[in-house]
Amino acid sequence: MPSFHLSNALARDLIGQAVLAPSSHNTQPWRFRLSASAIDVLADRRRALPVNDPDDRELTISCGCALMNLRIAAARRELGTETTLLPDAADPDWLARMSFVASAGAPADQAALAEAIPLRHSCRHPFEPIAIPAAAPPRLVAAAAAEGAWLRPLAEAGARTQLASLVTEGDTAQWADTRWRRELAAWMHPRQQGDGLSVPALAASLTQLLVRTFNLGEGMAARDRTLAESAPLLAVLGTDEDSPRHWLQAGQALQRVLLVACRLGLQAAYLNQPVQVARLRPVLHQLTGGDCAQLVLCLGYPRAPPAASPRRPLIEVIEMSC
Incomplete structure (x- = not known):
């Protein structure tokens, strides 16, 4: 050709x-x-x-x-x-x-x-307490499958509670690690910088200092547990194997899922702590019945239009x- x-x-x-x-x-x-x-x-x-x-x-x-x-x-x-x-x-x-x-x-x-x-856009605020139509999750599952990945919605209360517990355990582990806090703080920038996690320009230095210095894990764990348990749709995206090729497949699948969801009026938040903390990942695999979990997604209708992240x-x- x-x-x-x-x-x-x-x-x-x-x-x-x-x-x-x-x-x-x-x-x-x-x-x-x-x-x-x-x-x-x-x-x-x-x-x-x-x-x-x-x-x-x-x-x-x-x-x-x-x-x-x-x-x-x-x-x-x-x-x-x-x-x-x-x-x-x-x-x-x-x-x-x-x-x-x-x-x-x-x-x-x-x-x-x-x-x-x-x-x-990534949603950083609570979702509206509105149920997602029953036809939506199968469309999202099909979107992931089209790119060689799998998406497992967690509908049962017991499974959601278990995943919420993994998220809070992950929060606790990450915030207790001073290296992790320093890395997070280093990516907190005023919006005009064009990348990172946007914080108000006047408060940027103070915010970075607080994150670097204090273990805020208890508060973040409570917030994230609430998000996991209340999200209209809680799902895990994964692949059959775990290699750079499969990570690229997971990324393409994630973006297709997010765009299909966006067309349905949905936005996503991420609770990836059970994947990021190595000792929790096998437990997440058992919970989902999947081979290699890559991301944890919360999807729902945002209460206000999410702000675009700087580029x-x-x-x-x-x-x-x-």
């Missing part, structure tokens, strides 16, 4: 959609390398979280979310694409290549999600192929 010449303007437009993907602590750990007919997705390990994410698992999942946005943005423009994961075993930072080919067709199911990309300028994430 003949290649398609990718102009710089079109590439920037596509990448502008890709970078709207979610990432841990809003680190935005991706770079994009342009050539005449392809966009490479690269891991930016300078933006890694070695305490929270020692294996760069969540970093890779975040890049998978960006890759899914890139695929959807291309489909909306009816561009033919071919995606290769981990193109070069000798270069672990090169996570994916999206090649563009001259084609009039593009997956309609992907193109339909494009309008949700700028509307999807780095495109010039910081784009490089040209030699």
Whole structure:
């Protein structure tokens, strides 16, 4: 199939959609390398979280979310694409290549999600106490399956209570770790900085000091338990195996789930402590009956429109192929 010449303007437009993907602590750990007919997705390990994410698992999942946005943005423009994961075993930072080919067709199911990309935001406030329609969870399960992952909604009260207990145990373990608190504080920035967890500019230094200095685990555990137990939909997303390739699949599946949910009026919050704390992950696997849990999601109708997280300028994430 003949290649398609990718102009710089079109590439920037596509990448502008890709970078709207979610990432841990809003680190935005991706770079994009342009050539005449392809966009490479690269891991930016300078933006890694070695305490929270020692294996760069969540970093890779975040890049998978960006890759899914890139695929959807291309489909909306009816561009033919071919995606290769981990193109070069000798270069672990090169996570994916999206090649563009001259084609009039593009997956309609992907193109339909494009309008949700700028509307999807992480929810940091309680959800409305409104039940989700029964038809919604199967659509989200199917969205994950389309990308080679699984999504397990936890509907039974006992399972939700067990997961809430794992979340609170994870909160306690993380906040007791001074290294983890320092890492979290380092990513708390005023909004104008373009990345990180946004805090008011005048209070940024004080907030960082409080997080670094004090163990706030008890309060955070109570808040997160309430969120887990009250969320209209509590679900675990996972994969059959646990490798960088599967993390990329998990990221693409997560983003598809989030965009399908957004089209239904739903937004997501994350309670990933049972995955991040290594000793809790096997317990989570037993609870879900899955092989490799990757993320814990709360979904519901937000009480107010969630604010968009700041984004780095495109010039910081784009490089040209030699």
